[in-house]
Structures are given as C-alpha cells and as structure tokens.
Amino acid sequence: TDAEVSTRKKTFAEVQTERLDQAERTVLIKCPSKLNEKKLLQYLSSHGNVKSHFFFENRGISALIEFSEKSSIASLQDAIGIPSASEHHVVPFKSRLFTFTLKNPVSQHVEDTPLHLSPQCHIPVKNLIEKLCLADSISSQMYILLDEYQLTEENIRLRFLACSLVRDFARAYFPDSTVKPFGSSVNTFGKLGSDVDMFLDFCDAGKCATKMKKGPFEMEYQMKRLPSERLATQRILSVIGDCLDNFGPGCANVQKILHARCPLVKFSHQPTGFQCDLSVSNSIAIRSSELLYIYGCLDSRVRALVFTIRCWARVHGLTNSAPGTWITNFSLTMMVMFFLQRRSPPIIPTLDQLKELADEKDKHIIGGYDCSFVSDLRKIKPTKNTETLDVLLAEFFEFFGNFDFRKNSLNLRKGKEVNKPESSPLYIWNPFEQDLNISKNVNQPQLEKFIAMARESAWILQKEDKTQQMINKEPWGLAALLIPFGKTSSKMRNRMKGIGSETIKSLLDSLKLNNANSQQKAVGK
Numbered sequence: 001t002d003a004e005v006s007t008r009k010k011t012f013a014e015v016q017t018e019r020l021d022q023a024e025r026t027v028l029i030k031c032p033s034k035l036n037e038k039k040l041l042q043y044l045s046s047h048g049n050v051k052s053h054f055f056f057e058n059r060g061i062s063a064l065i066e067f068s069e070k071s072s073i074a075s076l077q078d079a080i081g082i083p084s085a086s087e088h089h090v091v092p093f094k095s096r097l098f099t100f101t102l103k104n105p106v107s108q109h110v111e112d113t114p115l116h117l118s119p120q121c122h123i124p125v126k127n128l129i130e131k132l133c134l135a136d137s138i139s140s141q142m143y144i145l146l147d148e149y150q151l152t153e154e155n156i157r158l159r160f161l162a163c164s165l166v167r168d169f170a171r172a173y174f175p176d177s178t179v180k181p182f183g184s185s186v187n188t189f190g191k192l193g194s195d196v197d198m199f200l201d202f203c204d205a206g207k208c209a210t211k212m213k214k215g216p217f218e219m220e221y222q223m224k225r226l227p228s229e230r231l232a233t234q235r236i237l238s239v240i241g242d243c244l245d246n247f248g249p250g251c252a253n254v255q256k257i258l259h260a261r262c263p264l265v266k267f268s269h270q271p272t273g274f275q276c277d278l279s280v281s282n283s284i285a286i287r288s289s290e291l292l293y294i295y296g297c298l299d300s301r302v303r304a305l306v307f308t309i310r311c312w313a314r315v316h317g318l319t320n321s322a323p324g325t326w327i328t329n330f331s332l333t334m335m336v337m338f339f340l341q342r343r344s345p346p347i348i349p350t351l352d353q354l355k356e357l358a359d360e361k362d363k364h365i366i367g368g369y370d371c372s373f374v375s376d377l378r379k380i381k382p383t384k385n386t387e388t389l390d391v392l393l394a395e396f397f398e399f400f401g402n403f404d405f406r407k408n409s410l411n412l413r414k415g416k417e418v419n420k421p422e423s424s425p426l427y428i429w430n431p432f433e434q435d436l437n438i439s440k441n442v443n444q445p446q447l448e449k450f451i452a453m454a455r456e457s458a459w460i461l462q463k464e465d466k467t468q469q470m471i472n473k474e475p476w477g478l479a480a481l482l483i484p485f486g487k488t489s490s491k492m493r494n495r496m497k498g499i500g501s502e503t504i505k506s507l508l509d510s511l512k513l514n515n516a517n518s519q520q521k522a523v524g525k
Contacts, residue, residue: 009297009377012290016180022157023164025051025070028271030099031061037115040100047079048072054154055115058273064157093247095165097271118154120273122192125315125482132479133470138390138461141478142304149307151190159185162272163198169243170200173236177202179278180286187289188296189306189333195275199282200236233280234258240278241265284432287364287371291431295337295348297377301389302348306336308393308478315482316453318446325443327426327450334412334428334438339396341415345385347392350415351431354380371432393478397458401451409437457481 010018031040037055040063044050049068056062067073073096080098083090123131128148135141151159159181167179183197184190226232238256245254250270257264264279296303310329313319320326340347357374364371374380387395408417409427413434420427422437425447430436460480469476475483 011375011377012186012293013375015293016186019156019160020164020178020180022066023160025068025073026064026066026157026161026164027073027076027096027098028161029063029065030097030271031055031063032100032102032105033061034102034105035061035115037113044076047075054118054157056118056120056154056158058120058271061115061117062271064154064161066157091247093249095168095249097165097249118152120155120158120192122149125311128311129475129479129482132477132482133473133475135477137388138393138477139304139388142308142389142393143300145311145478146304146307149191149311150303151185151192155192156185158272159196159274162196162269162274162276165269165271166198166240166244166276166278169248170240172243173239174200174202182282182286182289184329187292188303189292191307191310195277196269197277197279197285199279199285200240201281230263234263236280237263237265237278241267283364283366284369284371287366287373287432290375291351291354291373292333292337294354294373294375294377294380295340298348298380299383301387301392302336302340304389305340305392305396306333308389309336309396312457312481313450313453316484318450318453323441325441325446327439327442327446331426331428331439331442334431335400335410336396338410338412338415338428339399340392341412342399343385343387343392343395345383346415347383347385347387349380351413352415366432369432369434390477394458394461397454397461401455401458403451405447405451453485456485 029040041050041053044065044067047067048071050065051068052066054064056064076098077094077096080094082092083099122128128145131144131148132141135144163179163181167177170177170179178201179198180201181196181198184194185196185198226235238258241254241256244251244265244267248254248267252268252270254265254267257266262279262282264277266275266277268274269276296306310319310332313327313329313332318327319329319332337348341350351373354373355370357379358372359374362372362375404417405426407419409420409429411418411429412431413429418429424437424440424442425444426439426442427437428439430438461477464476464480466476469480474480
C-alpha cells in the first residue's frame with residue numbers, strides 16, 4: 001500500500017519510478033522578471049491542478065511546474081505559440097520548455113512579496129568555514145556541511161526533468177525507451193553543482209519474455225543486426241547526440257565521445273543549468289548507484305562523513321574534477337565505506353552480508369558477475385555502533401594515515417584488507433567486477449600526499465584546544481581542516497618519515513603548487 005511505502009524507507013527502484021513519473025508531469029517555464037506568482041499559478045490552473053512548483057535563478061527567473069495529471073501538459077501546449085521567426089528561423093520541436101512574457105507589462109504591479117528562489121549551488125568554502133565556526137561540536141559541523149552541500153529536493157527534481165526531456169527525443173526513435181539518472185544524482189551522495197550522468201534504457205527484457213510465452217509461435221521483431229553491442233551503442237548515441245545538437249532547445253556544446261571505454265554524449269542543458277553525460281544502459285553502474293543508496297540510507301553518519309572527507313580532499317587538492325592520477329570521489333567514497341565496515345561493531349554491512357539477505361527478485365547476474373544484494377532496507381539490521389562523528393572523523397585520518405597500502409588492498413565484499421593482487425599504489429576492489437581496481441589511475445605521489453594530509457589532519461584534531469580557539473575566534477575542528485595547510489612545516493616533515501624519499505620532493509612541490517590552486521578551486525567549484 002502507498003501508506004506503508006511512505007512510512008518505511010523506499011527502495012531504490014521505487015524512488016526512481018516515482019521521480020521519473022513526477023518528471024513526466026512537469027514543465028519548465030522561463031518567466032518575466034516582474035512576475036506575480038499568484039497570477040501565474042491561476043493561469044496554469046486553468047489547464048489542470050498544479051501539484052507543486054518552485055522558482056530558481058538561471059539567466060533570469062525560471063519556474064518548475066508539476067501538474068497532477070499528464071494531460072494538463074497537452075492542454076497547456078495547445079495554448080502555446082511558436083516563436084515568430086523574425087530574426088531567427090526556428091526548429092519546430094515542441095518540448096516542455098516554455099517562455100512566458102507579460103502582454104502588457106506596464107499595468108502589472110510588481111508583487112509585494114518577492115519570489116522565493118531555490119538555490120541550485122552550494123556556498124563557497126570560505127562562507128562554509130564561517131558557519132562551521134559557530135557550531136558547538138565537530139559532529140554538528142559535519143551535519144552543517146552535509147546540509148549545505150547535499151542535493152535539495154528541488155535540485156533532484158530538475159535532474160530528473162533533464163532526463164525526462166532527453167527521453168522525449170529518444171522516444172522519437174525508440175518509443176518504449178527511458179532515460180534515467182545514475183551515479184551521484186541518485187546515490188544520496190550527490191553535491192549541488194555536480195554533473196548529471198544519465199543513461200538510455202530500452203524495453204525491459206523481463207516484460208517481453210513473459211508476453212512471448214502465449215500462443216503457438218515464437219515471435220520476434222526484425223531488427224538491424226550489427227557485429228557488436230558497442231557498435232550499436234555508438235550508432236544510437238551518435239544519432240541522439242545529433243538530435244540534441246540540431247533540434248534540442250537549450251542543448252549546447254554537444255560533444256560525442258564515442259570511442260571512450262564507455263561511449264557517451266556530453267552536453268550542456270541550459271534550461272536546467274546542468275552539464276550532462278548521456279550513455280547507454282550500464283547495468284553495473286546502476287547496481288553501484290543502488291549499493292551506495294542503501295549505505296547512504298542506513299545511517300545518517302555515513303553521508304555526513306563522506307561529504308566531509310570529499311570536501312576536505314577537494315580543499316587540499318587531493319581530488320580534481322579533471323581526470324588524472326588523483327583519487328576520484330568514487331574511490332574516496334569507497335574508502336569511507338570500507339572504514340565504516342571496519343569499525344567495531346561495524347556501522348555498515350559488507351557486500352557479502354547484503355548478498356546473503358537477497359531474495360529471488362534481488363538476483364542480478366550481469367556479464368557473468370554476481371551483482372545480487374538485498375533491496376529492502378527493512379531486512380538490514382541497524383548497527384549497534386554509537387560512535388560520534390567527532391570520533392569517526394579523527395579515526396578515519398588515523399586509520400588511513402597508518403594503513404599498509406604497500407601490502408594491502410581494500411575489499412568491500414568481505415569488508416577486510418586482503419593482499420594486493422597487483423602492484424597499483426592504491427588497490428580498491430571493484431565491488432562487482434571483481435577483477436578490476438577502481439583506483440587504478442592513482443599514482444604513488446598522489447597516494448603519499450593523501451597519507452601525509454591524513455596524518456596532518458589527525459594531528460590537528462588531536463592537539464586542538466577547542467575552547468581556546470573559540471575564544472581566539474580561530475577556526476577549530478572541521479573548519480581548521482578545510483583551510484589549506486601552510487607551506488609544509490617541520491612538523492609535517494617529521495610525520496612524513498617512512499614515506500619514500502624519492503617522492504617527497506615531488507610531493508612537496510605539488511603541495512606548494514596545490515596550495516595556491518586549491519583555495520581558488522574549492523571556492524570556485
């Protein structure tokens with residue numbers, strides 16, 4: 001029943017289905033600057049009940065409008081005209097993106113109450129630090145950071161709408177296709193301002209199989225056959241990419257990157273303000289998104305710690321939005337998960353434990369890999385661990401500051417260290433494709449920089465005199481960790497004893513370099 005679903009935590013699939021349905025009943029309107037909210041809603045209501053709406057700033061004011069019924073959109077579209085082709089000729093593709101202007105702007109009074117605009121990006125790090133200094137514990141600092149950075153309800157709706165608008169194009173060729181977000185937009189670890197990863201999905205194979213059982217004939221479509229799945233993916237993305245480029249309102253900078261390991265189309269979706277990456281269904285990536293969704297829902301400390309560590313890593317230049325030899329956010333998130341599995345008692349279960357709880361409908365074998373794990377959160381026993389985030393943050397730095405990376409790898413299926421299968425500096429087992437290392441890109445200097453920063457941070461938290469710092473109005477706790485550590489001090493050098501001296505020089509150079517960049521980058525992101 002609906003009531004039962006709303007009281008328990010929803011499964012990943014339920015959330016996806018609900019959000020995609022909501023997005024199909026949604027339109028986006030570019031509004032005039034002097035807008036009377038009441039008048040707008042009054043007009044829209046003549047086409048059907050408006051279930052929810054919000055305004056946001058994106059090159060002017062925009063409104064996201066969710067109707068109760070999908071038919072209201074068709075009714076509204078009937079009343080909307082095509083732009084007059086005086087200066088430009090238009091591509092007559094009718095989407096769910098509209099522009100409203102006032103017919104006689106002069107007579108309309110500006111509304112007394114200004115519109116409430118939903119923020120779509122997070123505050124700069126320096127403003128965050130000021131907020132953190134006012135908190136009363138490291139725990140509350142971490143929840144403040146989470147609150148400032150996590151995706152808002154409104155931002156999530158915009159993400160699903162962007163997918164739904166792309167799906168309208170895909171359906172011109174593939175009527176039963178869907179476009180769904182994956183990765184940080186849906187795994188509960190997404191940060192305001194992050195890209196939208198979306199994939200194109202075709203008819204559910206399961207649904208087709210049950211229909212075919214009836215009747216005396218084996219029946220199938222005649223379809224174009226190609227030598228490989230990869231080629232089919234490339235062709236489909238190439239055509240959809242051209243479509244977005246040629247006909248998509250507000251789709252700019254379309255780049256087709258078809259020869260990548262995972263072919264994709266990158267584009268900027270101006271009406272929602274997102275950078276988007278479109279690929280074709282990748283079942284393993286979706287399983288990873290769901291696994292993280294489960295971990296994120298199990299305990300509020302999980303997300304608070306991940307957001308904190310990722311922000312810390314960004315400030316110190318340990319992560320970077322450009323691909324390279326840096327630790328990725330995904331690897332960092334998995335390191336936090338591993339750490340939480342290693343606590344006593346564990347805060348989150350291992351993947352093997354989640355697999356044991358799986359029932360028939362949770363069974364997923366993808367390309368020979370077993371990707372099964374429980375989807376119903378109620379079956380997972382809550383942890384008995386009561387450690388505060390203050391403790392966990394310090395222990396995280398302590399744990400990885402002293403971890404034997406030379407010998408050990410991180411295995412989240414078993415929730416323990418195992419001998420490295422090969423010599424990459426940082427080895428984190430891909431939870432599903434068991435022969436892959438998700439941090440294969442990380443080189444030795446980057447890993448050693450991470451270790452040095454973790455040790456420095458553990459030391460800062462240990463020696464700190466909070467009361468004194470608060471009296472002196474100095475940043476304390478988490479705030480002190482989000483300020484780039486000055487030129488490497490002698491203390492820092494001592495703590496780096498035992499780290500291979502050949503990399504110390506390159507490490508110190510990169511620290512100096514990064515120090516200047518990272519403050520800028522963190523503030524700019």
